[in-house]
Amino acid sequence: MEQQLPLFAAALAPADQQTIREALTLLECQLREPGASFTSSNAVRDWLRLHLAPLEREALSVLWLDNQHRLIAHDTLFLGTINTITVHPREVVKAGLKHNAAACVMAHNHPSGEAEPSKADRLITERLKQTLELVDIRLLDHLVVGGMEIVSFAERGWI
Template identity: 55%
Template structure:
């Protein structure tokens, strides 16, 4: 069940609101729908949809959260994991732990993301450095780093689109 104030519409992917909802309800519903889209076995074929799905999950978090989508060769989702929880302005990322999870799920590819609760979407030098480290570590075991996305309430920044992955 998604939410007690919401029912599925007749057309797939549509919903009817059964009573008034507030902003908190709306964000909760968006988060629940986003998590359903990250069901095991779902193909991640549209990078913008993946970004928006992750944005719905991470945008309201008050601390930095570093997550990974572990994918097979056809970019079907094997697992979604919240790997590291940080502070308001930083999350410590350990490449060894990312690699361990990627191997545990027998991943062929990984899509990484983390939020910037400050609302400033530009990557920090630490973001660029850890992306480069993770790319190298994953390449050693033939796992592709597809992207590292930085998420705020209003936007997503793809480091792959900037040539960093």
């Protein structure tokens, strides 16, 4: 199956698109390897930067994980505007159950390039964590991508 390219890659030359496709495939394969934890890997951050950093609108992606925290699937569940996004917890839960996920890592971008989470980011993360717990899906982290910088809620003790 051919790796889906991030939205920004459509403007690149075919050779550059192929390079990005190969990089994403390698990162994703590494994350599916037995014993490769998705919660502390630099590959996760690299993968998210490739997917989210160049977007011109906010997007919320969820990385669905099995019990060993290996990647099952990834979904971009919501697209917003240049500075806001509406997230519906019901749709997040629905996607997690569809993939039979045991855990997840959420990520969204800030097109401004500033990775510092907003108060709204913190509030929706807490709401999503509580909602996912009702169906036994652990929210391991929420990462905010702003350019090349990534802020982790888990590293800050917010999850």
